[in-house]
Amino acid sequence: MRFKGIVGLLSAAAISVTLAGGALAQDKTVKIGALFPLSGNAASAGVHAKAAIEVAIDIINNAHPELGNFPLAKNAGLAGLGGAKVEVVFADNQGSPATGQNQALRLITEEKVVALTGAYQSGITLTASAIAEKYGIPFVNGESVAANLTERGFKWFFRTTPIATDFAKVYYDFLTDMKAAGAKTDTVALVHDNTEYGSSVANVITTVFKEKGMAAPLDVAYPANATDIQSQVLQLKDKKPDVVLMVTYTSDAILFAKTMQAQDYKPPMLLADDAGYSDPSFLKAVGKISQGAFNRSSWSLGPPGSPTAIIAKMYKEKSGDEIDDTAARQMTGFFTLVEAIDRAGSTDPAKIQAALKATDLKPEQLVLGYKGIKFDDKGQNILASGVIIQLQDGENYVSVWPKASAEKAPILPYKGW
Amino acid sequence: MSFVLVQVIVGGLLLGAVYALFSSGLTLVWGMMNVVNFAHGDFVMLGMYVALMVYTLLGGGPLLGAPLAIVLLATLGIIVYFGLIRDVMKGPMLAQILGTFGLALLLRYSVFWWFGANFNTLPANLVGGTIDLFGIRIEASRLLAGVVALLVTLGLHLLLTRTSLGSKMLAVSEDSTAAQLMGIRPDSMQAIAWGIAAGATGLAGALIATFFYIVPTVGETLGIVAFVTVSLGGFGSVPGALVAGLLIGVIESMSAYLIGAVYKDIVVYTLFLGFLWFRPQGLMGKL
Numbered sequence: 001m002r003f004k005g006i007v008g009l010l011s012a013a014a015i016s017v018t019l020a021g022g023a024l025a026q027d028k029t030v031k032i033g034a035l036f037p038l039s040g041n042a043a044s045a046g047v048h049a050k051a052a053i054e055v056a057i058d059i060i061n062n063a064h065p066e067l068g069n070f071p072l073a074k075n076a077g078l079a080g081l082g083g084a085k086v087e088v089v090f091a092d093n094q095g096s097p098a099t100g101q102n103q104a105l106r107l108i109t110e111e112k113v114v115a116l117t118g119a120y121q122s123g124i125t126l127t128a129s130a131i132a133e134k135y136g137i138p139f140v141n142g143e144s145v146a147a148n149l150t151e152r153g154f155k156w157f158f159r160t161t162p163i164a165t166d167f168a169k170v171y172y173d174f175l176t177d178m179k180a181a182g183a184k185t186d187t188v189a190l191v192h193d194n195t196e197y198g199s200s201v202a203n204v205i206t207t208v209f210k211e212k213g214m215a216a217p218l219d220v221a222y223p224a225n226a227t228d229i230q231s232q233v234l235q236l237k238d239k240k241p242d243v244v245l246m247v248t249y250t251s252d253a254i255l256f257a258k259t260m261q262a263q264d265y266k267p268p269m270l271l272a273d274d275a276g277y278s279d280p281s282f283l284k285a286v287g288k289i290s291q292g293a294f295n296r297s298s299w300s301l302g303p304p305g306s307p308t309a310i311i312a313k314m315y316k317e318k319s320g321d322e323i324d325d326t327a328a329r330q331m332t333g334f335f336t337l338v339e340a341i342d343r344a345g346s347t348d349p350a351k352i353q354a355a356l357k358a359t360d361l362k363p364e365q366l367v368l369g370y371k372g373i374k375f376d377d378k379g380q381n382i383l384a385s386g387v388i389i390q391l392q393d394g395e396n397y398v399s400v401w402p403k404a405s406a407e408k409a410p411i412l413p414y415k416g417w
Numbered sequence: 418m419s420f421v422l423v424q425v426i427v428g429g430l431l432l433g434a435v436y437a438l439f440s441s442g443l444t445l446v447w448g449m450m451n452v453v454n455f456a457h458g459d460f461v462m463l464g465m466y467v468a469l470m471v472y473t474l475l476g477g478g479p480l481l482g483a484p485l486a487i488v489l490l491a492t493l494g495i496i497v498y499f500g501l502i503r504d505v506m507k508g509p510m511l512a513q514i515l516g517t518f519g520l521a522l523l524l525r526y527s528v529f530w531w532f533g534a535n536f537n538t539l540p541a542n543l544v545g546g547t548i549d550l551f552g553i554r555i556e557a558s559r560l561l562a563g564v565v566a567l568l569v570t571l572g573l574h575l576l577l578t579r580t581s582l583g584s585k586m587l588a589v590s591e592d593s594t595a596a597q598l599m600g601i602r603p604d605s606m607q608a609i610a611w612g613i614a615a616g617a618t619g620l621a622g623a624l625i626a627t628f629f630y631i632v633p634t635v636g637e638t639l640g641i642v643a644f645v646t647v648s649l650g651g652f653g654s655v656p657g658a659l660v661a662g663l664l665i666g667v668i669e670s671m672s673a674y675l676i677g678a679v680y681k682d683i684v685v686y687t688l689f690l691g692f693l694w695f696r697p698q699g700l701m702g703k704l
Contacts, residue, residue, distance in 0.1 A: 039526070041634050043534035194679050222678035225638050228666075230428040231673035231681075238421050251638075254536055254630040262547050262556045262628075263424075281535035285630060289541070 029087040030078065030347055032337065033107030035118030035128055040095030041225050041251050044281045045120055045326060049143075051319035052327040053088055053117075055311065056334050061085045070307045071339045071365050080342040089113060093124045097196075100124035104131040114347040115140065117334050120326075122146030123196030129157045138340075138352045142333015143326055145274075146200040150380040156349075158356050158375055160333045162384035164201045167296055168208035171271060174294075174388050174401050175243065183412050184242040184268060188217040191232065191256070192247035193224035201247045201273055217245065226252055233259045236267065243269045250276040257286035261417055268413045270294065271388075280321040288394040289417035294410070295397060297325040297389045298368045308367050322396070332368050336361065369405070424553055425674045426667060431555065433666020434563035435625060437659040439639060440646040441569055442618035448653015448702075449590040449610050452502060452513055456521035458640025460615055464490055464622020465631045466528060469537055478543045479561070479623055486623035487616040494615025498608045521636065529633040537631040544627050558627035565624055569617055570659040576613075577655065586610055590653070649689055651702020660700055 034053055037046035058064075060072045067073035077083035089111045093100035100119050107113045108131065115138040119125045125144040132139035133154045141149070141159045145167065150159055175185040190205060192198035202219065210216055218239055220232050229252065236244060244267040248256065253276030260266070271294040276282050278295060303309065311331075315323040336359060341347065344355035361373040372383035388401035390410055400410040443457045454460075467489055468482035475481065497520065505516035541547075545557035577583040586606045588596040593603040629635070646665060650657030665685060672684040693699070 039529070039634070041632070041638070043529070043634060044536055044632070047534045222673070223682060226678070227638060227642060228432045228669065229678070230432070231425055231670050232678055234421050234424060234674060250536055251630060251632065254538060258538065258541065258628065261541055263554055264547070279536070281537075285536050285538040
């Protein structure tokens with residue numbers, strides 16, 4: 001009993017020390033909330049997102065003259081706010097839209113953050129940004145692609161990433177080019193989970209393909225976080241589509257790769273919509289049996305010594321993994337937000353909002369291959385763009401399309417293992 | 418019957434055998450002690466990590482990983498019994514639920530902290546790749562898990578029905594005071610039951626690791642299936658869990674193939690609830 005009492009007291013003491021530590025933050029800081037899946041099945045993506053934000057904080061809060069004219073790098077802190085430092089409060093959305101919403105509320109009302117970023121899964125960005133909208137707090141998203149996020153008439157929501165419609169067009173153009181080069185692309189199967197991300201992206205792709213005069217893709221929907229997907233792989237094996245388009249998060253992407261190998265099924269062409277196929281742990285776990293998979297990306301590593309190469313190295317030191325498209329897009333969203341705060345010279349949400357609306361970043365100011373960042377009235381970046389990459393050696397993606405920026409020529413058919 | 422359908426059924430049976438394998442430990446603890454172990458899925462996860470460690474550190478397969486997982490998890494099970502379960506069993510039902518749920522989170526996030534959130538897998542050829550039987554493809558790793566599921570079910574069933582240890586354990590579960598009067602120590606019996614259940618769960622984890630992904634949160638995905646399997650099979654009935662596991666596996670696979678994967682859970686749970694309406698004690702449970 002006495003032992004338990006002591007343990008209890010110690011725990012209470014530990015908790016109060018932690019809480020007090022949080023309250024001791026410096027006066028001259030700009031507090032930003034970041035919502036990511038730090039636990040649950042997408043935790044792998046969330047942990048990498050956190051590392052990306054932490055690298056960005058390092059660049060912003062410390063002087064990094066080696067990055068040249070990269071925004072916020074030259075001097076320590078935010079020049080527009082007298083050298084104020086940026087502090088990010090991370091919150092765990094646990095992979096649940098309801099938790100994401102609660103955490104957004106907590107960050108705004110209790111942590112008093114001046115702006116929010118996150119939340120990885122489109123379905124959670126949807127609920128969390130609704131809270132930010134209600135409280136009049138800017139929410140900048142760098143990675144969620146569900147089209148409807150910027151179709152809600154929100155005034156406080158800004159998104160830097162290309163969205164599903166942009167990518168659907170990229171896929172269509174890519175497939176058309178591949179067809180012209182002799183590949184068969186007449187029938188497409190669309191494999192997707194039933195989350196906001198999976199179903200909305202699938203919807204958009206189907207609509208765009210139909211508009212362009214292609215046959216509607218065969219729809220293979222499945223519940224996310226599946227224990228078994230043999231039946232879906234057998235469906236594909238049965239229907240023999242020319243192209244399999246995968247819209248899946250990491251856990252299911254791994255199961256698909258393993259089950260395809262077990263069932264000895266190789267589609268002639270496999271094209272993935274980022275997400276699971278970009279997760280470094282997907283590449284480590286099943287990259288070797290997914291050789292030849294195409295994927296979309298906006299990330300491209302510049303020559304040695306370029307800001308992107310230096311940032312990629314910083315990221316690798318922080319996380320132990322190579323930077324991937326998702327982490328780079330998250331970092332871009334965060335930089336865009338902080339650049340706007342710096343330009344606003346204020347932590348007043350309305351002033352940040354006005355600065356975000358006036359954002360005009362050039363390609364050389366970004367870690368990504370976007371044409372720039374400029375928001376339309378809906379808060380969507382109109383200069384976002386993407387390329388197609390291919391996992392040729394089972395370890396690292398190389399850009400293969402469009403031809404102008406390609407490192408290598410695309411290889412067909414899908415090799416698998 | 419079309420050829421693909423045979424493959425679907427075979428796949429469903431193998432999947433079901435795996436469900437049965439990781440449910441046997443839960444049904445034992447649930448049926449014998451009336452303790453709902455919410456940490457069950459995380460015990461499976463620990464077994465998977467034992468297999469992963471054995472592979473990455475020693476290069477060994479399940480031949481080494483599985484026995485080690487049994488020993489380690491059985492030890493953990495006994496420690497958990499004396500450190501947590503014995504005390505919370507005296508409290509209200511809610512204490513058990515929260516106690517084992519807290520344990521689940523503790524285990525999950527300890528592994529998370531130590532190993533990180535990354536997904537891991539074991540190579541597919543660790544257990545002989547895939548067998549092609551007249552065009553029906555069977556993963557050797559799943560087949561091994563299926564065979565072991567049958568053996569574990571048989572072993573546990575014989576233990577409970579044919580040995581004096583089993584009779585003593587059943588006596589404690591029926592009436593622990595009366596058993597104590599007969600000279601049986603409920604404490605030891607329940608500790609043994611926890612050890613066996615956790616050991617069997619660890620074994621399940623080590624075998625599932627050969628064909629599933631390994632991640633700290635995998636217990637969430639697998640745990641819920643175990644609960645349904647045990648409820649359908651009948652609380653405490655080891656053969657019931659086997660039959661239920663096979664049934665669920667086949668129904669899931671068939672409905673996913675024939676109707677569509679997003680509807681398979683609706684089919685499974687509608688049948689499940691409908692069945693419990695008529696037989697609340699499950700397939701082979703006693704009321």
